[in-house]
Amino acid sequence: LAKTTQPISMDSYEGQEVNITCSHNNIATNDYITWYQQFPSQGPRFIIQGYKTKVTNEVASLFIPADRKSSTLSLPRVSLSDTAVYYCLVGDIAMNRDDKIIFGKGTRLHILP
Amino acid sequence: SAVISQKPSRDICQRGTSLTIQCQVDSQVTMMFWYRQQPGQSLTLIATANQGSEATYESGFVIDKFPISRPNLTFSTLTVSNMSPEDSSIYLCSVAENPKLYEQYFGPGTRLTVT
Numbered sequence: 109l110a111k112t113t114q115p116i117s118m119d120s121y122e123g124q125e126v127n128i129t130c131s132h133n134n135i136a137t138n139d140y141i142t143w144y145q146q147f148p149s150q151g152p153r154f155i156i157q158g159y160k161t162k163v164t165n166e167v168a169s170l171f172i173p174a175d176r177k178s179s180t181l182s183l184p185r186v187s188l189s190d191t192a193v194y195y196c197l198v199g200d201i202a203m204n205r206d207d208k209i210i211f212g213k214g215t216r217l218h219i220l221p
Numbered sequence: 222s223a224v225i226s227q228k229p230s231r232d233i234c235q236r237g238t239s240l241t242i243q244c245q246v247d248s249q250v251t252m253m254f255w256y257r258q259q260p261g262q263s264l265t266l267i268a269t270a271n272q273g274s275e276a277t278y279e280s281g282f283v284i285d286k287f288p289i290s291r292p293n294l295t296f297s298t299l300t301v302s303n304m305s306p307e308d309s310s311i312y313l314c315s316v317a318e319n320p321k322l323y324e325q326y327f328g329p330g331t332r333l334t335v336t
Contacts, residue, residue, distance in 0.1 A: 140323060142324070157324060201322050207322075209254070211256075
């Protein structure tokens, strides 16, 4: 059973705000939500992590509703260089051998000029 | 964040041979991991490299096929043994600190082609 579900792909235009939603209906009490960005021919890059409500850093914002069954990664004013695959992961941040680190299929974001 | 390098960056190997991939980190880290990513696909965790003890393998991966070493807190190797074309993939190492298991930092990857 997949831990997360994301749209397979999205298109947007430069300068727009992009919101990518991830569903995680079976999220556990100790689970955090983490997002990665991966450019072609590179390893994934950690973007942001949160547990509840809203987290913001210099790259993105992460919105998590009270029930935590979904989350939304928000990228403000995207540029062509934001074209990448974005992965949403959920899991316990402490080393727990019962937890499986699972990268889902990710969302392929394509920014158009 | 840690800086991670991998060697080789790419290689073309013949079936039946073995390749050892090195992962070097510029600082001591608690956890190191090895992943596989087939072109256009997502990442799959192979194993957790444990310093001073045997690696912990995920379902579907075995030590005889993917032996792993981790002699210290900054270095690990992954060997892909008795290769077949199905092993053609990108192999990535990553590092993290406990309790930041999901805040991982990845190396650039090793692109392996088996002919």
